Amino acid sequence: MPERIVAFPPVAPPGARLLILGSMPSAASLAEGFYYGHPRNAFWRILSDVYAAPLPRTVPEKRALLEAHGVALWDVLHSCVREGSLDSAIRDMEVNDFSSLLARCPRVERVLLNGGTAKRVFLKYVAQALGDRAWVALPSTSPAYTLSYERKLAQWRQALTL
DSSP states (O other), X not given: OOOEXXXXXXXXXXXXXXXXXXXXXXXXXXXXXXXXXXXXXXXXXXXXXXXXXXXXXXXXXXXXXXXHTTEEXXXXXXXXXXXXXXXXXXXXXXXXXXHHHHHHOTTOOEEEEESHHHHHHIIIIIGGGGXXXXXXXXXXXXXXXXXXXXXXHHHHHHHHTO
């Protein structure tokens, strides 16, 4: 039986105006100890391309990139049971407490949802807590989602630069 896994705490710069939500960290991310740790996940490459910044390699560089651009980062799920890394394997989920995050980041205006599971869980359990903030569902940056990098980048660029 797979064990319960617990997500990371949020990256929550006080001045953040944008919140990016994934579903749950992958096994590679959990092993690395920070968000989007799989080497083929396009998340950090996309942010680096959109913001014309060097590709961050270390956790402090990743945090600095987010903070420099007013981006908070978290997952919709606090914990779940999941074997492997696929969202389709998620069971027995517990949703994060968004009222505490919004108290820490009161300037958040928009929410970007990284992938279909993040969108489904967000709509079912989280959307009401975020009030009238705008949200956008985006293609997953995961290598499991086979849309080309160029198409992912175009959609993310539009959402990140509104």
